Amino acid sequence: MAEIQIKRYNNRKLYDTVNRCYVTLEDIADYIANGNSVRVVDHESGQDLTTMILAQVIVDQERRLGGLIPRALLTRLIRIGEMRLEDLSESLQAFLAPQEFVNRHIRLRLERLRARGDLSEEEFERWLISLLDPEIENPEARPEKASLASEKNNAEIDHLWRELEALERAVDALARSPKA
Incomplete structure (x- = not known):
């Protein structure tokens, strides 16, 4: 657009x-x-x-x-305000796209091990294949499965938001209740 x-x-x-x-x-x-x-x-x-x-x-x-917007998210954004811009970006990426975040960090750490000589090229490739989610690394490889996984992830995220909001309401109710 x-x-x-x-x-x-x-x-x-x-x-x-x-x-x-x-x-x-x-x-x-x-x-x-x-x-x-x-x-x-x-x-x-x-x-x-x-x-x-x-x-x-x-x-x-x-x-x-x-x-x-859940209060917990707004509170977290305010607290993050003191962090460096890169930290904020990392936090948001981990929150919004956790599997991509994990894959990127796995790849980064394996590349460091290879650069230090702690992993051979063959070991590096074997660990990449073993640890990285292939649908994230190459989503065209299995689009129908990636779509189902995406729908499942969205449903899980929605469920977690509802649980977080319910917990927030419970904490608010406890904070308002008279002390015994």
């Missing part, structure tokens, strides 16, 4: 330069939901405001819909 350029004016109005109309945060959310990328710049300075506007979109959706 296309990248939609949006200008933000001093009066905080947002103008879609592609479709030539003023837009709301909800419109921007719709653009993204439809597969478009959005870039927001300040009309006068040209400063990129995309991240700030996307954060506002999330806040707006949370206000309208409620329960969009």
Whole structure:
């Protein structure tokens, strides 16, 4: 899909330069939901405001819909704020694509062992084959199985989110209950 350029004016109005109309945060959310990328710049300075506007979109959706983002995730993002950018990127990748993260780190560690001479080339190849998930390394090899695995992973992630939210509610209820 296309990248939609949006200008933000001093009066905080947002103008879609592609479709030539003023837009709301909800419109921007719709653009993204439809597969478009959005870039927001300040009309006068040209400063990129995309991240700030996307954060506002999330806040707006949370206000309208409620329960969009689990409190635990928001708390973790705030705590991560002190970390270096690479650490944040690593944490998000591990959270959003755990198998790719694991495969990348397995490969990295095996390459270090090979470079140090602790693994021969044959051992390196054998361990790669043994440890790496072939569907992650080469998803074209078995697309039907990869699709089923992806659906299963999505269902598991949804289940884990529901459990996390239930635990969060239970902790909140315990925190509000009178002490005995």
